[in-house]
Amino acid sequence: MLYQSGSPLASLHTSVLEWYDANARVLPWRDPAAGPWAVMVSEFMLQQTPVARVLPAYQRWLERWPKPADLAAEPPGEAVRAWDRLGYPRRALRLHAAAQAIVERHGGEVPDDHAALLALPGVGTYTAAAIASFAFGQRHAVVDTNVRRVLARALTGVAQPTISPTAADQRLAVTALPEDVRTAARWAVASMELGALICTARTPRCGDCPIRSQCAWVLAGSPPYEGPPRKGQTYEGTDRQVRGRLLAVLRSEHGAVPKKALDACWQDHVQRERALDGLVADGLVEPLPRNQYRLPT
DNA sequence: TACTCGTGGCT
DNA sequence: TAGCCAAGAGT
Incomplete structure (x- = not known):
């Protein structure tokens, strides 16, 4: 028995998981054969960079450096060059440093321990949980911008989450996490996918949403965002x-x-x-x- | 905490 | 058109 039947959260889980099984994108790092290093590379590249732009760089990267030790053996500048135009090139440097740390501390294998992951350069709260969950099937609250938005709408009932991540977001995500380990791992990727494809920031596709009948925001009449103005990122001239x-x-x-x-x-x-x-x-x-x-x- | 750190597609 | 936004981390 995975759920207490009748529990609102259980119903939410079921709806999202069924939707994911039918609608998930086919992405190379989701291939069961991809392995922890592939997941880790994808997570670094996906930090603030859209999937479509990551795909080609990801393929080339893993072809050239199929293991952490392959990357660690190269000068950091090669990582920066291969990073191409993904943006935020310090991530390339950190991924290179993380590969070296994996060779030195973990025998060349991406660690499966959350604390060990968190100790790697460029791995923060989100990425450590993501690798542990996606690559190793562990139970963690994987809280990215998509999940924050889904939970803000579905559970809190507001149009947008707070501007920056808060401890409250983390607590809410832990509360919403299924108890069962395997279900929790599926929920992590499924709730994120829902945020990426349906529960989007600008114009959510509520008509296609599997939890629209349970969504606190929709049930409240989809009230507009009330919080402080989000300051736009200027780029020209910076x-x-x-x-x-x-x-x-x-x-x-x-x-x-x-x-x-x-x-x-x-x-x-x-x-x-x-x-x-x-x-x-x-x-x-x-x-x-x-x-x-x-x-x- | 608030700020910095790229790039480009989308509405 | 010009913002808005994208699987965050480090300081």
Whole structure:
């Protein structure tokens, strides 16, 4: 007996799990043969980057580095180059460092222990739970932006979750987690998928939602968002844009790049220098003698 | 806590 | 069109 029959949560679980079985996307990291390293690579790439853009980079990455030790043996700059235009290239550096840590601490195998995962570079609360749940079938609250939104609507009855993750979100997700281990692991991926495909941020497809008859937000008449305004991410003219341009040049060149080539990226001298210094400080760029730069070796 | 950190598709 | 948004982590 997995559920107390008649329990509202049990009904929610059943509806979402049945929907997932019929509607889940076929994604390579969900293949049972994919393995923990493949799951881990996908989770790093999917941090703030949409699935469609991750797919090709993911395939190339695993083809080139099928095991953590393969990546760990290469210079970090190769990880940054292979990261291509996924964005937030520090993730590439962290994935490389995590691969090295896996070789040093765990004999080259992705650990199945939540605490050990959390101790790896670039692995936070979400990613540790995701790897433990998706790759090892463990029972964890896997709380990403999709799950926060689904729970905010279905259980709390508001249009959007809070702007940043809170301890309350985590507690709510733990409360909503099925007791049975295997069911919990399926619920983790299924509730996330529901948020990605149906219970979307902008225009949720409530007409296709398997839990619309149980959704606290829908039952309340789908009231609009009331919270504080979400501040938009500006990008034009930011240091991030400059960093992106500088790094794009360095990715395309395999050797040393003269500073003059980097100077052509951006007019504002002060901002350009600040961005370049930041890249060096982050370990994404290596300064060389004679005013030259390259990806880290 | 609030901020930083890329990139590009979608509405 | 121009925001809005995307499987967050680190500081």
